[in-house]
Structures are given as structure tokens and as C-alpha cells.
Amino acid sequence: MNELIKLNLSQARDKLLKKDFSSVELTSAFIKQMEETRGLNAFITETPELALEQAKASDKRIAAGSAGIMEGIPIGMKDLFCSKGTLTTAASKILSNFIPPYESTVSQNLKDAGAVSLGKTNLDEFAMGSANITSAYGPVENPWKKQGDNAKLVPGGSSGGSAAAVAARSCMAATATDTGGSIRQPAAFCGLVGLKPTYGRCSRWGVVAFASSLDQAGPMTHTIRDAAIMLEAMSGYDPKDATSIDISVPNYESLLTGNVKGLRVGIPKEYQVDGMRSEIMDVWHKGVEWLKQAGAEILDISLPHTKYALPTYYIIAPAEASSNLARYDGIRYGARIEGEDLTDLYEKTRGQGFGNEVQRRIMIGTYVLSAGYYDAYFIKAQRVRRLITKDFTDAFQKVDCILTPTTPTAAFSLDNPPTDPVEMYMNDVLAVPANLAGLPALSLPGGLTSDGLPLGLQLVGKSFDEVTLLNAAQVIETAANFQGQVTQMRKAS
Amino acid sequence: MTTYIEGATGPWEVVIGLEVHAQVSSNSKLFSGASTEFGADPNSQVSFVDAGFPGMLPVINDFCVRQAIKTGLGLHAQINELSVFDRKNYFYPDLPSGYQISQFKHPIVGEGHLNIDLPDGETKAVRIERIHLEQDAGKSIHDQHPSKTFIDLNRSGVALMEIVTMPDISSREEAMAFVKNLRSLLRYLGTCDGNMEQGSMRADVNVSLRRPGAELGTRAEVKNVNSIRFMGQAIDFEVQRQMEILEEGGTIVQETRLFDPVRGETRSMRSKEEAHDYRYFPDPDLPPLRLKPELIEEIRKTLPELPEAKKTRFVEKLGLSPYDAAVLVSDAEFADYYESAIAAIKQQDDKAPKLLANWITSELFGAMNRDNLTISESKVRPEGIAELVDLITAGTISGRIAKDVFLQMWESGESAAQIVKEKGLEQVSDDSAIRVCIEQIMAANAGMVDEYRSGKDKLFGFFVGQVMKAMQGKANPKLLNDVLKEMLDGK
Numbered sequence: 001m002n003e004l005i006k007l008n009l010s011q012a013r014d015k016l017l018k019k020d021f022s023s024v025e026l027t028s029a030f031i032k033q034m035e036e037t038r039g040l041n042a043f044i045t046e047t048p049e050l051a052l053e054q055a056k057a058s059d060k061r062i063a064a065g066s067a068g069i070m071e072g073i074p075i076g077m078k079d080l081f082c083s084k085g086t087l088t089t090a091a092s093k094i095l096s097n098f099i100p101p102y103e104s105t106v107s108q109n110l111k112d113a114g115a116v117s118l119g120k121t122n123l124d125e126f127a128m129g130s131a132n133i134t135s136a137y138g139p140v141e142n143p144w145k146k147q148g149d150n151a152k153l154v155p156g157g158s159s160g161g162s163a164a165a166v167a168a169r170s171c172m173a174a175t176a177t178d179t180g181g182s183i184r185q186p187a188a189f190c191g192l193v194g195l196k197p198t199y200g201r202c203s204r205w206g207v208v209a210f211a212s213s214l215d216q217a218g219p220m221t222h223t224i225r226d227a228a229i230m231l232e233a234m235s236g237y238d239p240k241d242a243t244s245i246d247i248s249v250p251n252y253e254s255l256l257t258g259n260v261k262g263l264r265v266g267i268p269k270e271y272q273v274d275g276m277r278s279e280i281m282d283v284w285h286k287g288v289e290w291l292k293q294a295g296a297e298i299l300d301i302s303l304p305h306t307k308y309a310l311p312t313y314y315i316i317a318p319a320e321a322s323s324n325l326a327r328y329d330g331i332r333y334g335a336r337i338e339g340e341d342l343t344d345l346y347e348k349t350r351g352q353g354f355g356n357e358v359q360r361r362i363m364i365g366t367y368v369l370s371a372g373y374y375d376a377y378f379i380k381a382q383r384v385r386r387l388i389t390k391d392f393t394d395a396f397q398k399v400d401c402i403l404t405p406t407t408p409t410a411a412f413s414l415d416n417p418p419t420d421p422v423e424m425y426m427n428d429v430l431a432v433p434a435n436l437a438g439l440p441a442l443s444l445p446g447g448l449t450s451d452g453l454p455l456g457l458q459l460v461g462k463s464f465d466e467v468t469l470l471n472a473a474q475v476i477e478t479a480a481n482f483q484g485q486v487t488q489m490r491k492a493s
Numbered sequence: 494m495t496t497y498i499e500g501a502t503g504p505w506e507v508v509i510g511l512e513v514h515a516q517v518s519s520n521s522k523l524f525s526g527a528s529t530e531f532g533a534d535p536n537s538q539v540s541f542v543d544a545g546f547p548g549m550l551p552v553i554n555d556f557c558v559r560q561a562i563k564t565g566l567g568l569h570a571q572i573n574e575l576s577v578f579d580r581k582n583y584f585y586p587d588l589p590s591g592y593q594i595s596q597f598k599h600p601i602v603g604e605g606h607l608n609i610d611l612p613d614g615e616t617k618a619v620r621i622e623r624i625h626l627e628q629d630a631g632k633s634i635h636d637q638h639p640s641k642t643f644i645d646l647n648r649s650g651v652a653l654m655e656i657v658t659m660p661d662i663s664s665r666e667e668a669m670a671f672v673k674n675l676r677s678l679l680r681y682l683g684t685c686d687g688n689m690e691q692g693s694m695r696a697d698v699n700v701s702l703r704r705p706g707a708e709l710g711t712r713a714e715v716k717n718v719n720s721i722r723f724m725g726q727a728i729d730f731e732v733q734r735q736m737e738i739l740e741e742g743g744t745i746v747q748e749t750r751l752f753d754p755v756r757g758e759t760r761s762m763r764s765k766e767e768a769h770d771y772r773y774f775p776d777p778d779l780p781p782l783r784l785k786p787e788l789i790e791e792i793r794k795t796l797p798e799l800p801e802a803k804k805t806r807f808v809e810k811l812g813l814s815p816y817d818a819a820v821l822v823s824d825a826e827f828a829d830y831y832e833s834a835i836a837a838i839k840q841q842d843d844k845a846p847k848l849l850a851n852w853i854t855s856e857l858f859g860a861m862n863r864d865n866l867t868i869s870e871s872k873v874r875p876e877g878i879a880e881l882v883d884l885i886t887a888g889t890i891s892g893r894i895a896k897d898v899f900l901q902m903w904e905s906g907e908s909a910a911q912i913v914k915e916k917g918l919e920q921v922s923d924d925s926a927i928r929v930c931i932e933q934i935m936a937a938n939a940g941m942v943d944e945y946r947s948g949k950d951k952l953f954g955f956f957v958g959q960v961m962k963a964m965q966g967k968a969n970p971k972l973l974n975d976v977l978k979e980m981l982d983g984k
Contacts, residue, residue: 082548095547102541104548206548212777242552242779320777323580326591327545331644346584369582369772378774 002029005169009073009226010253012172016062016072023062023072027055027116030074034118034170040141042155042165044079045087046119054116061114070233071114076165076174079120080127081107081217082206090208091125091135094328094335094353104206105238106175106217113233118171122161125355126325127182127210130427131417132160134357142190142411143168147452147493152414156186156407156427162220163190173221173230177207179214180313181407181431184443187220188406188456191445191482193473194220195227198464199438200245203238209324211317212243214435224444224474228252231466247464255467260475261295263468266399270306271430276408280455283447284405287457290479291403291472299399303391306433308384313432314425315368315381321358322365328353360421389437396462401472404430406443406456430458440466444473445482452489454482495663497705498732502740505702507732508709509662512697513675515654515685516629517560523628523652524551524594531691535634535645543650545589550778553578557652558782560684561601561626562792564654567682567799568621570605572789576625578779582772587631587644595655597773600625601782607678608801609670610819619671620659629653648692654685660699660709665728669721672696673823677800681825695719700731702739710735711745715752715759727752730759803828811835811846820854826868827853833875834882842886849882856896860903872906873899881909894918894966922969927960927976930968934959935980945981956981 004026007015016023031048051074058072082088082100089095107117124134131154132140142155143164155164159176163186166174176183178196187194195218202217209215219230232253237246267288272281292298330336330349337352339345354362368377395402407427418424434441439460446457457476461469497504522529525542542549565572577599580592602624608616631649633642656675662668676687676694686693696719701712713731718724730752735745749768750759775781798806800822807818821831831853838845857878861871881899884890890898890913901912913919921927934956935942945952956977961968 088547090547098547100547102546204548205550208547209778240552241550243777319774323582323592323772323774326582326584327547327589329584329586329591331586332544332589333546342586366772369774371770371772374772374774 002032004029005033005172007172008222009070009173009229010223012073013070013229017067019062023055023058023116024052026072027051027074027118030118030169030171033168034165037143037165037168037170040143040164040168040170041138042122042140042161042168042170043076043119044089044091044122044135044137044161047086047117048119050086051116051118054111058114058116068112068114068233069229070110072116073114073172074116074118075110076119076121076162076171077107077117078123078159078162078175078177080123080177080208081175082208083107083117083120086120088120088208089137090127091123091137092328092354092358093136094330094349095208096136096335098334100206102206105203105240106207106234109236110175110233115233121159121165121174124158124160124182125358126208126321127158127177127179127215128321128357128361129157130181130185130424131412131414132157132164132186133414133417134355136355139414140164141414144190144411144453147489149451153411153453154189154414154417156189156411158182159186159194159220163187163192163194166190166192166220166222173219173226175217175234176220177210177215177217178431178435179210179216180317180435181428183218183220184406184431184441184456184458185427187443188445188454189411191454191486192220192222193224193227193442193444193477194218195231195442195466195469196434196440197231197235197466198245198440200243201235201440201464201466203236203241203244205238205240205244211320212324213320214313214317216435224470224477225253225256227442228256228470245464250467252467252470255470256474257471258474258478260291260472263291263296263401263472264299264399265291265296265472266299266301266395266402268301268303268306268395268402268404270303271404273408273429276405277410277449279410279447279449280405280408283455283457284403286480287403287446287476290476293479294475296472296475301395301399301402303388303395303433305384305387305391309388309433309436310425310429312381312384312388313428313436314364315377316385316436318361318365319368319378320365322362322369325354325358325362357421385436388433392433392437392439392460400462401465401468402460403472404458404460406430406458410449410453410455434460439463440469442469442473444477446476446480447482448485448489452486452493495705498702498736500736500740504705505736505739506705507663507728508660508701508703508712509664509668509728510660510699510712511656511658511662511668511671512699513656513672514695514697515564515656515679515687516693517557517626517652517654518683518685519554519557519560519652521554521556522650523554523557523626525650527650529651533647535643535647537647539646539649543589543646545591551594551776553779553782554652557626558601558784559788559792560652561624561654562784562789563682563796564656564679564684565602565605565624566789566793566796567678567684568602568605568607568624568656570621570624571603572784573599573601573603574784574786574789575599576601576782578626578776578782579773580776583769585630585633586642587633587646587649589631589646589649593628593630594776594779595627596625599781601784607671607674609667609674612666617661617667619661619667622657622659624654624656627653627655660701665725668698668728669725672721672724674800677823677825681797681799689720692719696724698724698727698731700728700735701745702732702735710739711747713745713748713750713759715750716762718752723752723754726754726757727759730757734759800828811850812843813847813850817847817850817854821850824868830868830875834879837876837879838883839879840883840886845882845886848885849879852878852882852899856899860900871903873902877902877908884909884913888920888922888969889913890918890920891966891970894920918967920969921964921967922972924972924976927964927968927973928980930960930963931956931977931980934963942981946983953977953981
């Protein structure tokens with residue numbers, strides 16, 4: 001393995017600026033690794049030629065002293081972000097031939113910051129899934145394995161390709177999106193940092209929509225500092241997205257103090273869900289201890305409506321998705337299966353173009369919006385959503401951020417994933433409340449299971465207070481010394 | 494005033510409510526920056542938002558919002574400071590995103606009213622229930638290919654206002670008067686050009702019948718009626734159809750019907766049972782629309798003088814008849830023309846405003862009808878017709894000569910003064926010239942003079958005619974009358 005790909009984003013950035021190596025060298029190393037790890041199926045489309053062109057341009061800007069904050073850094077782009085001139089599939093057959101004539105705002109922001117895109121990463125179809133097994137381009141494999149067990153594991157989802165690619169060091173960082181845990185859960189499964197920003201922080205323009213009121217793009221990286229750098233590059237008000245918020249973007253990296261003295265951290269009792277493994281409880285307790293030792297004040301809090309979050313999410317997200325996905329009809333772009341008449345064309349195109357999970361959610365969404373069911377499901381869910389938001393608002397009167405586990409389990413088997421959709425949906429039970437409330441939330445590796453799989457800790461913060469999350473997370477990052485834990489376990493075995 | 498239709502089994506009251514779709518006058522669409530120009534090549538004015546491409550998002554066009562507020566204020570309506578955009582979901586190839594963005598539960602404009610004039614001279618207020626903003630769909634073209642349908646998305650995303658009335662309209666005449674007044678108001682406000690033939694305005698007509706004083710009957714909705722004349726025909730047909738069913742003891746099916754202008758009849762499109770479930774829900778891409786009270790007040794200050802106020806002013810200040818005033822205010826262009834002409838009048842004469850109104854409504858409108866031209870296409874501009882009237886009130890030409898002058902102005906666009914001068918049409922107001930002519934006529938008709946003097950007064954007119962003819966109509970009529978009387982009477 002080339003030494004260059006072992007660097008973190010911030011390290012590579014510093015060395016690029018010092019001209020220790022060029023972006024072309026760095027990018028070439030990642031292209032090679034991308035090829036060598038192809039078996040993980042982390043990328044749907046690789047764009048090495050484009051990446052090298054961008055790397056050359058980056059080297060010129062570095063030489064000219066006009067480097068952006070991610071200049072020359074090779075990243076993976078979740079295949080949900082439209083890239084001008086490059087196939088963008090959303091991991092669906094229905095978009096198997098779609099080449100966008102425009103670039104999403106977030107990917108453009110990253111380009112403008114100098115980032116180099118290696119290609120489009122795999123995901124669950126239309127970002128619907130928690131194991132990256134619903135992709136029309138095949139499942140993604142987690143680079144992690146249990147100690148002494150060669151069975152393939154899922155990387156989590158929906159941003160499973162991004163997580164696997166970063167974890168396998170076939171890109172230095174990756175973009176991801178999080179509608180109900182799709183950044184944080186795969187980050188947790190792959191031992192990475194995943195940050196879902198406040199709703200409205202990153203523009204949704206040019207990102208294939210799943211559930212508009214929940215979707216939010218964010219970075220997936222190795223370290224908190226890397227996440228801070230990449231978040232700044234991705235963020236910003238966009239007049240083309242009416243839900244984007246016009247609040248200036250701080251220089252997150254410069255605000256990393258690693259100081260949590262006096263920070264009030266809430267521990268919600270409702271997050272101890274049934275069936276949560278003791279190893280996860282242990283990591284959670286360790287997280288509490290680390291923060292306490294660094295001078296934070298730990299407070300027990302209650303978020304009483306937490307148990308309604310998952311059912312609420314599974315009404316609102318499919319409802320919006322059923323409408324958002326109506327445009328894929330085979331008429332103007334994308335795959336079309338001809339039919340005898342218009343209805344037949346629609347049914348064939350959508351029946352064969354969408355996979356089972358997407359069809360399931362379209363049907364759920366259509367049902368909950370139907371006359372006669374709308375009030376009982378959709379309206380009720382909207383009300384519960386407000387109560388869940390209020391839980392957080394009340395809690396944030398007393399605390400500055402909230403610490404919980406990210407997932408109830410570690411990564412599970414790729415060959416025998418849960419077949420019951422509800423069991424699968426349980427993966428996101430701890431993640432969806434932050435989406436429903438639009439709050440920033442971050443997952444970082446806290447420890448390992450006894451068989452050596454990463455476990456994530458989640459921090460949830462106040463609206464637009466990503467800085468507090470990053471600082472608390474950095475304290476845990478240092479104390480946890482995740483890489484040290486990994487090395488130690490590997491030595492021991 | 495409620496009018497009843499006499500059926501075989503007794504009187505029926507007609508109840509009509511309208512949903513008028515008016516295209517907002519705006520250079521760009523409701524949620525995208527694409528142009529709205531009419532008549533452009535198919536699919537040439539379509540943004541990726543209008544075509545429903547992946548990841549594309551709507552952003553509200555503030556100008557269209559202002560136009561809707563302006564329209565609401567013109568209809569004396571409540572402007573809602575909070576309104577919400579909803580998605581109306583259905584599949585159709587000319588609806589690219591699979592949903593139309595509209596306002597369902599919380600429209601931008603609430604209750605208001607619009608007055609219409611009834612034949613008996615009374616005024617009736619038709620209540621407005623609401624106005625909401627929504628986007629138009631594209632156009633499906635079925636006649637370009639034997640087996641395929643073509644789609645033109647130029648209209649996709651164009652801003653419409655749906656103006657919904659209460660069921661306050663009780664005859665075809667009232668319905669037609671309402672749409673005429675509404676169209677005129679929208680043109681005054683500049684919020685819709687009202688061109689029904691271009692599809693800028695169309696109406697869904699809800700018609701039902703009931704016995705006088707009874708509960709509302711079941712209605713049928715006639716969709717997309719695109720001319721005032723067709724609306725009259727559609728109502729006539731529906732009233733007749735429903736009355737026949739009811740009088741035979743049948744029941745009206747609540748359904749959507751389509752008007753066929755060729756046959757002048759309505760046909761069933763779909764019944765309530767087959768009605769779409771549109772699965773309305775708030776559009777998560779668009780935050781609720783919040784209007785500041787200051788914005789509403791700012792727009793209120795920009796409202797022009799509206800037709801009703803203008804009509805009152807024309808009658809009370811300018812002395813026009815209510816009929817002439819109504820004709821002139823019926824179209825903002827007419828009223829503007831008239832007011833520009835008034836401003837150009839130079840002769841101080843109290844009769845001038847009325848005279849000008851007469852010339853516009855009779856001669857000018859007559860010529861426009863004859864040659865099928867609009868007022869803006871007329872070569873006779875307001876300053877020109879004002880000059881013509883000035884020439885009349887100054888006594889330079891007679892009204893009769895003025896008609897000839899007008900015709901030449903209409904054809905050539907020359908000014909009245911120029912025509913009068915070139916052709917030497919100035920009225921002769923020279924006492925001695927008229928006397929010379931009268932003497933000649935009297936000498937040539939000595940017998941008639943005797944008859945007149947022996948008491949046959951009616952011959953006076955004959956002499957007027959003869960003198961006028963000899964003077965090619967240019968004699969000042971009043972002077973001619975005075976001098977002729979004096980000379981015939983032998984004084």
C-alpha cells in the first residue's frame with residue numbers, strides 16, 4: 001500500500017501545500033487503490049482520467065498560491081449528486097443512462113474548493129436502505145471483517161459505497177447524504193467520522209431527492225478535523241434551494257479547540273433501546289467518561305417521544321419519496337420500457353426500473369397520502385414530528401449537545417442480512433430523530449466489539465451549532481484513540 | 494336579482510360558480526427563471542426545473558406573488574399573510590415532475606368580491622371565495638403523428654392564478670358579465686393579459702339547478718372553457734340537459750364535463766367515482782409563503798384607478814352617460830385612449846368630453862369593427878381625434894364634414910387639420926359669402942320663396958339643403974340658419 005493513501009485529509013492538505021508531493025501523485029496513488037479494492041464494489045462509476053485532469057489543475061493552483069481549502073484532495077462522490085457530464089444513477093436501473101447536464105451545488109462547492117473527484121460511489125437505490133444491498137449495481141462490501149472470520153459484512157447504508165471507499169482508503173474522504181441515518185450508520189459500521197449537518201446547511205440543489213424535508217448532505221472522513229474542513233467546503237446558502245438557510249459558514253477547522261470544559265452533555269434515557277448489545281452500552285459509558293474527564297458536565301435528560309421517531313420517519317420519508325420519484329416515468333430521460341399504451345409504459349418502466357425496496361416505499365408513501373388515510377397517517381406523523389422537535393428544543397435548554405450510540409448493532413453479515421424490512425429499519429432507530437428535528441448530528445468511532453468491529457458514538461447538537469459537535473467529538477476522538485484500539489486488538493489476536 | 498327558468502314542472506333557479514384560471518403576466522415562470530413568451534418554438538422555453546429533472550428544486554418567483562396580491566387587492570379581497578404550496582400528484586406526460594405545485598388548504602388570497610351590472614341597471618356583487626397560485630402543465634399535442642403524442646413543455650411551470658367564485662351567479666348573462674369584468678379588471682391591474690384565445694384565461698364552469706329557495710343541487714363541472722361565447726353556450730346546454738333529467742325525475746351525476754365548441758354541447762369526462770385522488774400534501778421543497786403587511790400596503794399604493802371608480806368619475810366629472818362610460822372603461826386600453834385624448838384637447842368647451850366619447854364609441858369603434866383592428870392598431874391616435882373634436886368645437890368644421898375628415902384620418906393617418914387645410918374644408922363663417930349664395934338660391938327658386946312666405950314653413954329645410962349643397966357643406970350651420978331666416982323673412 002502506497003504510504004500517501006494512509007494520510008488523513010488534513011495531513012495531505014498540509015503536505016500538498018508544502019509541495020512534499022503533488023496532487024497528481026496523490027491522486028494516482030488513490031486511483032491505484034481504487035482499482036485494487038474494486039472487489040468491494042464501492043464505486044459505480046470510476047473517473048480516473050477526469051480526476052487526473054483535476055489534479056493537474058490543482059497542482060497549478062497550488063504552485064500559483066491560489067489553493068482552495070481542499071485543493072488536490074481525492075474524494076469519492078456519492079452517486080446521488082448530479083455531476084455534469086458523468087453518469088449519475090442514484091444506484092437505480094431507472095437512471096442507468098442518465099448523464100446530468102448540470103453539477104449539484106455541493107459537488108460544485110467541493111470542486112471550487114479544489115477537491116478532486118475519483119468517481120461516483122455506490123449507495124442503496126435512491127438512498128433507501130441501511131446496508132447498501134438495494135443498489136441496482138450490486139451490494140457493497142465492508143472492508144472490515146470480524147476477527148478470525150472471513151464472512152463479508154455490509155458497510156451500512158445508504159452511503160455504503162462512500163463509507164467502504166474511505167475505509168478501504170480508495171479515496172481520502174467522500175460525500176454522503178443522510179435522510180434517516182445514511183451518513184452516520186455507515187460511518188459507524190466502517191469506523192469513520194460521518195457528519196450530518198443542520199437541515200439547510202448544505203444545498204440540496206442537484207442532489208437526487210429522496211425525502212426533501214429530511215435529506216441533507218455531509219462529509220464522511222477519517223478524522224474530526226477532516227470533517228471540519230470538508231463541511232466548510234460543502235456548506236453555504238444557495239438561492240436555488242428555498243430550504244437552504246442564509247447563515248454564514250464558519251471556518252470550522254479554526255474553531256476546533258478540543259476544549260469541552262463546562263460543556264453540558266445530555267444522556268437521553270430513551271436511547272437505551274431493547275436488544276442493544278452490552279458492548280454498545282460500554283462504548284457509550286466510555287464516551288461519557290471521556291467527556292467528563294475533559295471537564296464536561298454530564299446530565300441525564302429525557303426525549304420522551306423518541307419511540308415514535310422511527311414510525312414517524314417511515315410515514316414522512318416514504319410520503320415525500322412517493323411524490324419525488326413520480327418524475328421517473330420514462331418520458332423525458334432515464335430508462336424507458338415501451339408499452340402498449342401510456343399506462344402500460346408507466347407500469348413497465350417503473351415496475352422494472354425500480355427495485356423492491358423503492359417500490360415498497362413508494363407504495364407506503366402513496367398509501368399514507370391517500371384520501372381517507374392522510375389524516376390518520378401523514379397529518380398525525382407531522383404532529384408527532386413537531387413533538388419530537390420540541391423534545392430537543394426543551395432538552396437544549398439544559399444541555400449543549402447530546403451523546404448516544406449511533407446504531408443498536410455493529411455491521412452485520414452481507415450474505416444473511418435481515419429479511420424483515422422492519423428489522424432492517426431498526427438500524428436507524430437512533431439516527432432518525434435528528435433528521436426529523438433537522439438537527440446536526442455526527443458519528444465517530446468510539447470502540448470495537450469483542451470480535452473487532454467498529455462501534456460509533458453519536459453527538460446531536462443545536463441548529464447550526466456544528467462547532468460544538470466537532471469540539472466534543474474531537475475530545476472523544478483523542479481519548480478513544482480508535483486506531484490505537486484497532487492496532488492493540490490486531491496485535492492481541 | 495334571481496331569475497328563474499320555467500320548466501314543465503315549475504320554475505328552476507340556475508346556480509353557477511366559476512373557477513377562472515388566469516395566467517399571471519410575468520416574464521418568467523412561477524418556480525423557474527424560464528421565459529413565458531407566447532408562440533415560441535415548442536420546448537424552447539423549458540428549464541431543467543420545468544422538465545422535472547433529478548435534483549431540481551422550485552424557487553418562488555416574487556414578482557408572481559406580487560401580481561397575485563395585486564389581483565386580490567383589486568377584488569377587495571383578504572390577503573393571507575401565510576399561505577402554503579402543496580403538491581397535487583397525478584401522472585401525465587405533460588406533467589414532468591408527476592405533481593403540480595398549487596395551493597390547496599392555505600391560498601394566498603381569501604374572500605373578496607367583483608361587481609357586475611345587471612340588465613335592469615342594478616349592480617350585483619359576486620363573492621370571490623379564494624385565489625391561489627399554481628403552475629401550469631405542459632401541452633399534449635395529439636394531431637402531429639398518427640400514433641404518438643407530442644409534448645410541448647413551454648407552458649410547464651407558467652404561473653396561474655385560480656380565481657374561485659362563490660355560487661353567486663344565476664344566469665349565463667351574469668356569468669359572461671362576470672368574466673368580462675374580471676378580464677377588464679385584470680388588464681387594468683396588469684396582472685393577466687386576459688387573452689382567452691391564447692389560453693391566458695380559461696374557466697371551469699360549475700352549473701347546478703334547484704327549486705327556488707331549495708338546497709343547492711348536484712353540480713356538473715365543465716372544464717377549460719376558453720371563450721366567453723363558449724361559456725354562454727356551455728351554460729345553456731348544461732341548464733337544458735340538467736332540467737330535462739330533473740324534470741323526468743332523474744338525478745344529476747357529479748362529474749367533470751368537457752365542452753365541444755363544434756357541436757355546442759358538453760360531454761362527460763369522468764364521474765366523481767373515477768375522480769383522481771390527488772394526494773395533496775405540503776411541498777417540502779418550499780417553505781410556507783409569509784408576506785409582510787408592509788409589502789401588501791406597498792402594493793396597495795401602486796393600484797391603478799379601477800374600472801368602477803373610473804366609470805363613476807367619467808359620469809360625474811365629465812358628464813358622460815353611464816352607458817358611454819361603461820363602454821369606455823370596459824377595456825383599460827379604451828379608457829387610456831379616451832383619457833389621453835381628453836388630455837390633448839385644446840379648445841375650452843364643456844361639451845368636449847362628451848363629444849369625444851361619442852366620436853370614439855361611434856366613429857372610431859365602428860371603423861375598428863369594420864376593418865377588424867384593435868385600438869392600438871388604429872392610425873387615429875388620441876391626439877388626432879382630440880384635434881378633430883377641437884376643430885368641431887371651434888367651429889372650423891361641421892360635424893358632417895368631420896365624418897369625412899375622420900374617414901380620411903382612419904385610412905391615411907394624416908392629421909385632421911392637415912386634411913381640412915389641404916381640401917379647403919374649413920367651415921365658411923363669413924356672413925357676406927353666405928348672403929351671396931343665399932341670394933343666388935332664392936333667385937333661382939323664386940316660386941318656392943313665395944310659397945314659403947305664404948306660410949309653407951317646412952320649405953326652410955329645402956333652402957338649407959340647397960345652400961349647403963352649393964357651398965359643399967362648408968357653411969357654418971348656425972350662421973346659415975340665422976341669415977337664411979332673416980333673408981327669407983325679407984327683413
